[in-house]
Amino acid sequence: MQLQQLRYLITTAECGSVRAAAQKLYLSQSSLSVAIRDLERELGITIFKRTSRGVSPTDEGLEAISYARQIVDQADLMLSRFAENGESEVRFAVSSQHYEVVVEAFGDLLDAHAERACRLTLSETSTIQVIRDVHDHRSSVGVIYLNDYNRHVVGRSIESNGLEFRPLFIARPHVFVRADSELAKKASIRPEELSAMTRFAHLQGTExxxxxxxxxxADLPCHSHVALSDNGSLARLLSEHDGYNIATGIYPSDRGIVPVPLETDEIMKVGYLIRQDAATDALREEFLDLLCTHCASHEPMIKPCDEVLERTGRLQA
Known part of the structure; x- marks a missing residue:
């Protein structure tokens, strides 16, 4: 087994087609197919199901690809750590649902290392992908939320992937609406007032x-449902159309949308994920310190948890 074969495997999985992957890798289709079949033979499994439309991973293939990513990522880390110029490259990745505090902290981390060569990654993605990214070592930290409705199902996924959830803050759900809408003038909004409106939500994928x-x-009745993967696109469309999004209430005030408290007993517990076997990571700790500082700055919109209070020097014994 060669590292290059694992890179071929990952690229093929990402492209969903041997032909597209071969073009991306500057290989012939036959050479790439032979490399994949040799790896399948060595592992004793079928990694991809072949169809006329392309390839898709088998269950065993998904597991193999996950291991391949870990190996390639670790190899890349080794290369960057022991580069010929003797200078280590700053590498850090975080995966998250769409939270303004994460973007703020990530920007501060970028500023703090502006003078060094760095490879920083912020992936705003689906809940399942956040969990996978941390499990597969693609990200050092993941940020998601739990509540009474989802904590058993999502909690099982977190535990089965060898991860740990640590709370950052608690927030009451807010309805984001266009700043010049009638709902924006209200002190609070009842759930039933939203039933005739379009709901804008973040895309979670087919899984x-x-x-x-x-x-x-998520099961609140609505007139129409619009799903987007990009937070900026969601905010722009929401500022131009009659609709709503439900979130923590933290968002810049200059985007043409405003938060209004939702009348509900639900609460959102936003926190971060790390691997249970995670080694000490100075960059991760630096990012978490910055993240906690930004979380604390949004009181009283949110209620900080103990970790935020401790990292900002406000936890009382």
Whole structure:
């Protein structure tokens, strides 16, 4: 087994086609197919199901690809750590649902290391992908939320992937609406007032259920449902159309949308994920310190948990 074969495997999985992967890798299709079949023969499994439309991983293939990513990532880390110029490259990745505090902390981390060569990654993605990214070592930290509705299902996924959830803050759900709408003038909004409106939500992919939705009250009746993967696109469309999104209430005030408290007993517990076997990581700790500082700055919109209070020097014995 060669490292290059694992890179071929990962690229093929990402492209979903041997032909597309071969073009991306500057190989012939036959050479790539032979490399994959040799790896399948060595492992004793079928990694890809071949169809006229391309390839898709088998169950065993998904597991093999996950291991391949870990090996390649660790090899890349070794290369960057022991580069010929003797200078270590700053590498850090975080995966998250769509939270402004994460973007703020990530920006501060970028500023703190502006003078060094760095490879920093912020992936705003689906709940399931956040969990996978941390499990597969693609990200050092993941940020998601739990509540009474999803904590059993999502919690099992967190535990089965060898991860740990640590709370950052508790927030009451808020309804984001266009700043010049009638609902924006209200002191609070009842759930039933939203039934005739369009709901804007973050895309969770084909594997996501209501339990993995980024927003609480995912089964709330609505007139139409619009799903987007990009937070900026969601905010722009929401500022231009009559609709709503449910979130923590933290968002810049200059985007043309405003938060209004939702009348519900639901709460959102936002926290971060790390691997249970995670080794000490100075960059991860630096990012978490920055993240906790930004979380604390949004009181009283949110209620900080003990870790935020401790990292910001406010936890009382």
């Amino acid at each position: 996501g259920s209501a339990y993995f939705a980024e927003e609480p009250l």
